[in-house]
Amino acid sequence: MECIRALYQFLVLSIQLLYRPLRREPPDITPTRCAILELPNELLEAIVTHLPQHGQMLIGQTCRRFQAVAHRNLPAQKYRPDTSEGRLLYLSHRARSLPDRWVCTECIKLHRINVSDTPANSLYTLYKKFRLSHIHVQLTLKYTRLNKMEQRYEDYLKSLIAPYHKYLRPNDLDTNKVKRKYSVYPKIVNGRYLLHTVWRYYQAKGPISMQSMGYISICPHREGPSLTGTLTEFYASRMSLDTQAETNGAVNNDPRNGLDVCIERAFRLLHTEVCSSCIYCTTDFSVRASQKEVVVSVWQDFGGEDTAFSTEWSALVFRLRCVYYHFGSIRKLYDQAD
Known part of the structure; x- marks a missing residue:
């Protein structure tokens, strides 16, 4: 009988030893403390009321306590912003x-x-x-901000920010048949969308002139449609070259100093880069001319991760607002990121 009892104890001990590696100890779960949630409801409600409407809606989706506080502040709206800009802000933060x-x-x-x-x-x-x-x-x-995305989003980002090149047809009125190439180089710098656009004109049958270059638009505040297809009105007017400043090849930052004035000066000062900017939107541009080639370069800042109501986008696309910035700062920011 003693032998049977000893054999039974041995079998039980052996089974315990075999199953011990398979057993998982319950994790030591310690509740995460959130300092703001330890505040009384009166203080939380005071904090929430200082947030914009879309911010109150978003914070109400974080936890039950903030949901109760947000409901008390937004009972009539039923969690729906009352303006188009507010709805865009809410959806933009959600996305x-x-x-x-x-x-x-x-x-x-x-x-x-x-x-x-x-x-x-x-x-x-x-x-x-x-x-x-x-x-x-x-x-x-x-996509630039997010980390560890799926491969399809990584590939999509590459196609979104890929450089673009296109050879344009010669101007129908151009007897010299000047060759034209249009290039665009997007870049993300410090969370801002920058765009570098270059028009290149090459000599073909005859010399390049302003007439042979044909139509060109650099921003909505100049003649013709912008890159976004927004129609604009003619604003750049001619000025006497004798009244223009010629310090280091830069043109005075005056609304009358349009692209046509810069091109005209570049033809007079061959191999000298003539620089200027738009006083209404975030656009820097320059023109360099020689006997065989003319290069028009444009640098633009379309702003950060914001809605279509942002100041930069509105000024560059809709001409609804004016943006004031330091002349040449966009070009400098773009070149420093190389």
């Missing part, structure tokens, strides 16, 4: 962590992305040209 969503400024809703929609192949225009929409700026900035 910040959603790589497959973008905010539509037309219907003010979230839509799924289409990886075939890029500035070089926009789904919102019938013409094959570079057309920058706010969706492209929005997604490029978001």
